[in-house]
Amino acid sequence: MDQSNAEKLYGRCVECKQINTGENWCQTCNSRRLQQNFNNWTSGNNDVDKFIQNIQLSARNKYQLLEWIPYDRFSKVKYVAKGEFGKIYKAIWNHHGLISHWDVCKSQWKKIASYVKIIDDNSLNHFVEFYGVSQDPKTKDYILVMQYARSLQYWIGMREGIYGKPYEFNWHLKLKDGINILSSLANGLERIHEEGLIHRNLHMGNLELKIAKNSIYGVLPYLAPEILREKPYTKESNIYNFGIIMYEVISNIPPYYHEVKHNEHLSLKICEELRPRFNIKVPQLILHLIKRYLDANPLSRLNVRELSKILHDWLNELKKHTKNKTELTKIKLIKQIEESEKINNSSSATNNLSLTNITCSKAFKQ
Template identity: 30%
Template sequence: MYNNSENVIRQDVVNESFGKAVISFDTDIHKGANEQSEFMRQCFLDDLTLNNAERSYLLDKLQQNVDEFDISNNENEYQCESCLSWSARSNYCEQCCREFFESNFGRWTSGFEEYDKFIQNSQRTLTSPNKVIEWIPSDKFYDIERKIHECFGLIYVANWIDGPIIKWNNHNKTLERTGNHKVMLITLKDGWNQQVETHWRLQINLFSQFVIPFYGLTKESNSQQLMLVLKYMDTDLRQFLPNNHSILSLKDKLNIVLDIVNNLDELHKEQIALKHLHSDIITLGTEKRWYINHMGLTLAKNDPDIDQEKNNNQGQMDFLGAFLNNTLLLSLHFSRYHTFSNLPKPKGINTDEFNGK
């Protein structure tokens, strides 16, 4: 029997089920993407540790990955039964979803034309409903608590009553949401910033696992200051390592490095570089994946400030690496430094040996 005891998604159970499915298929038997995705789908259906919400979540995520693959490879087209338009998405119609958002433009406003145009543009051009940007009224948040002050602004933690969009229900023509959801609210000390549009572009262009999900914009209820609504992050690498270094296996450490390298590599492919790479901006999500919180810390290749940034950061190869061919090697070098420094020295060796001299 399925585990129907509760419909709360337990992220650790979801991660374990997904991991087991990934390592279980045999590429000699399941040779194509369709065969591999079908095998994983059956694994999720047969996994008795999952409750209904977790199973549905994994199946939706799997379908999103299949759709991403189809789009990137120009494979498969599906016709919508309602509007008759064609789409590479099998589980929803982009045109119907866009029209739904457009029909609601008159029901909300941020109070600022620039913000409204930005949000409306993201909704008119959406490729996936769970990557769209929304205007979220401040009264939709509660238990707001100031967390830290970063170089780019203040970070608050809050609960969002409705929660982010999970998917578009093509049959009912409605959006399905998570419900109550913990999020980060980030103020930008310089107000509206090109970094906001950069983050949104990365979210659209990259697979979601490389970018902290950006749900929308809101305003602080008293000051009316613009705030970004982002996925909640549990901790950062600077806080995580001192508390966990004694229990981390080599595999755990390498997985941290791999997540950081993948993040950097994808940023570099988009011709975007970090001004600084330090452990404070490497953050851990609730699904135990590491992200780089690059908000306020990136420069595009053609950014007019790039020459000044080079002068200010001579020798910082994490910046220059974005425009060199061996970006993966450079990224690995700096990620390794942040992941393995400040750990206890192994017993029986002197300081020179520990430092590789």
């Protein structure tokens, strides 16, 4: 962002008069204040201290800030699930809470209490905001403190009801929440790609707080055909990953749940254009978008900016219609949702709308 746009967006610091680097955030002044506080906290580990300090000094806004958070600042700590690399808890971060900005009038940090998710492992998730690092006083394990993914947790709760129970359709509610989740994930993926990075393990197991026992058989269903052919990971392969995730969020069914076993036979079939099947009526706009993500030709897939914009626009239109609920706010997507809802509610038959009709160039069947 150039200086003129930054000044219009963030204004100038009331203290040093320099252009703010973020909303209510001056990197020059705040890094100085944070540095002056280095002697007032320690993790007990010099390497961890330096890691947090370096991040604090380079933070250009509150979202890039990490803090050392004493464990006694958490209340209502509740176990959520066990992930692949550690246990997951949720808690209230109170007493001081999350730094929002510097209150010039009171000469102190403005802080807010926050609902957080704490994970005792050493892996990073690019789709939720990280707040800081803590340590379990009993086990001495270090803890990553991150934003509580409330909407994702809500969707998971809805999803868990489908196994062994009739599916209950509420498309206005479910789809709005689903698109909200997908829009957030797309924004996170866009930030990763803007940094010139590629996510090499993008699947629901890295996104969920809890995974149903029968929901996933490894990450094979999420891999793009070119990756299965041992081609290098690319941004385009991330778009394919996202397409499978979108399928799962929309359908509430794991990919290839009723297909072949998840082994080399599935790998071969994916390379031969097999794609997950919907057992519900899905709006054509959504179906078409997923097909674009899952195109066998990586160069035919949407880029992450296009992906993010489409979902953002859909979310805004759904919010607008939910608020007004008039015929004037019914865009094409909403009309298709209503049509799909009627069909899904009036028929118990499986529609089996297949994604296997995606055209694939022979060049990508090597």
